[in-house]
Amino acid sequence: MTLTLRTLAHDELRPFQRLVDSAFLQDSREELLERWRGLFEPERHHAVFDGDEMIGGGGIQTRAITVPGNGPQPVAAVTSVGVKPGHRRRGVLTRVMTAQLHGLHEESREALAVLWSSEAGIYGRYGYGMAAEFTRLSVPRGAAFRAGVVTGDERVREVPVDEAMPVMQALYERARPGRTGWLSRTDAHWAHQFADEEHDRDGLTAYRYVLHSRGYAVYRVKHDWPDRGPRGELHVRELVAETDEAYAALYRYLLDLDHIGEVKFFTASDDPVVHLLEDSRSALRSRCDSLWARVVDVDRALPLRRYPSDVDAVLDVHDAFCPWNEGRWRLTVEGGEASVRRVADEPDVAVDVRALGAAFLGGARLTALARGQQVREFTPGALNRLSHAFLGDREPHCPEVF
Numbered sequence: 001m002t003l004t005l006r007t008l009a010h011d012e013l014r015p016f017q018r019l020v021d022s023a024f025l026q027d028s029r030e031e032l033l034e035r036w037r038g039l040f041e042p043e044r045h046h047a048v049f050d051g052d053e054m055i056g057g058g059g060i061q062t063r064a065i066t067v068p069g070n071g072p073q074p075v076a077a078v079t080s081v082g083v084k085p086g087h088r089r090r091g092v093l094t095r096v097m098t099a100q101l102h103g104l105h106e107e108s109r110e111a112l113a114v115l116w117s118s119e120a121g122i123y124g125r126y127g128y129g130m131a132a133e134f135t136r137l138s139v140p141r142g143a144a145f146r147a148g149v150v151t152g153d154e155r156v157r158e159v160p161v162d163e164a165m166p167v168m169q170a171l172y173e174r175a176r177p178g179r180t181g182w183l184s185r186t187d188a189h190w191a192h193q194f195a196d197e198e199h200d201r202d203g204l205t206a207y208r209y210v211l212h213s214r215g216y217a218v219y220r221v222k223h224d225w226p227d228r229g230p231r232g233e234l235h236v237r238e239l240v241a242e243t244d245e246a247y248a249a250l251y252r253y254l255l256d257l258d259h260i261g262e263v264k265f266f267t268a269s270d271d272p273v274v275h276l277l278e279d280s281r282s283a284l285r286s287r288c289d290s291l292w293a294r295v296v297d298v299d300r301a302l303p304l305r306r307y308p309s310d311v312d313a314v315l316d317v318h319d320a321f322c323p324w325n326e327g328r329w330r331l332t333v334e335g336g337e338a339s340v341r342r343v344a345d346e347p348d349v350a351v352d353v354r355a356l357g358a359a360f361l362g363g364a365r366l367t368a369l370a371r372g373q374q375v376r377e378f379t380p381g382a383l384n385r386l387s388h389a390f391l392g393d394r395e396p397h398c399p400e401v402f
């Protein structure tokens with residue numbers, strides 16, 4: 001039977017969702033369909049059919065991502081990729097990736113695509129690079145701040161979700177343009193991210209919502225009452241603050257809650273809490289990849305962000321999956337703004353397109369990627385200059401899995 005590929009219609013959410021559930025070895029739940037419907041853009045979802053049977057697919061959410069120095073920019077947020085068990089390793093994913101990336105290029109849609117990868121070995125072959133990491137942070141309850149840390153005297157208040165949500169949305173929107181890696185959220189995204197259904201809780205409590213006039217935190221608790229006294233785990237879902245003082249005040253509130261042993265948070269890898277703590281080593285940290293990024297069109301993507309230093313270099317780009325990127329491009333950054341044009345000049349560096357994706361948000365250094373054999377320098381000094389130009393003011397961080 002030959003395989004066919006097409007985009008979906010509005011009434012195909014149910015079979016598509018069943019397919020994704022089957023690929024992720026999850027039970028299908030009819031009641032979740034309404035929540036998914038708000039996120040479903042059928043014309044941006046591709047599915048592969050074996051005869052009449054939908055056996056694989058993947059979708060795109062139309063969103064914006066904050067890039068270094070230039071606020072939110074359009075991004076194709078790739079999501080819900082799956083192939084039914086029994087139909088794997090015969091090129092279904094490759095067909096979906098081809099349809100997505102070639103489609104973005106041909107229709108001049110988003111010049112950048114991002115995703116969270118279920119397994120790290122999958123997306124490099126399609127030109128995605130590891131662009132951001134998150135830190136699994138664990139801080140013991142009561143951990144003291146350094147003398148001199150200011151938390152202010154404003155009371156942090158726990159409030160019901162209905163009161164918290166509009167305030168959270170406004171705070172998030174105000175903070176977002178300055179936070180590399182944060183995504184735009186519609187009401188449907190907010191509803192999805194904070195749905196808080198029983199089966200998502202994994203034995204933890206419902207979300208608790210905490211407000212400060214300049215920030216908020218959302219958390220759950222896993223209770224633990226051993227003989228030596230309570231030592232629950234407090235899991236922070238999101239902590240957003242417009243000021244450093246509000247950030248410290250919210251952390252202080254969470255660290256001082258009774259019955260807690262540890263505060264745990266999947267946070268940005270430059271979360272400042274280690275600098276607030278008297279004993280920085282009490283914060284245990286381990287890192288893992290979060291966002292993978294794909295430069296769809298080199299000449300359209302690189303000018304989307306700003307650069308901290310000027311540079312003029314010819315890049316010999318290797319891109320086997322999107323051949324329109326292959327070859328030599330001159331990247332010129334003046335006053336932080338980039339222009340990119342095709343040239344026949346001798347290259348200063350050779351880069352795999354994965355490395356451009358990894359460096360795009362300022363998270364990975366091109367010098368490190370060179371040591372990882374994804375970048376090669378021909379002109380001495382060019383790599384250091386280029387690597388510096390790609391840095392950002394903050395570590396990129398994506399506070400939600402989509």
Ligand SMILES: CC(=O)SCCNC(=O)CCNC(=O)[C@H](O)C(C)(C)COP(=O)(O)OP(=O)(O)OC[C@H]1O[C@@H](n2cnc3c(N)ncnc32)[C@H](O)[C@@H]1OP(=O)(O)O
Nearest residue numbers: 023079080081082083088089090091092093094115118121
């Ligand atoms: C953004 C997201 O949604 S991430 C979620 C991805 N989905 C999942 O993890 C759900 C469970 N897994 C699956 O559904 C499937 O196994 C998929 C989607 C990962 C792969 O689908 P397939 O149709 O089997 O992939 P396909 O046959 O096109 O393989 C292409 C290549 O990727 C490789 N590959 C596929 N899956 C993996 C993996 N998990 N790890 C490493 N390599 C992989 C294949 O070996 C093949 O390599 P080759 O080009 O060198 O021959």
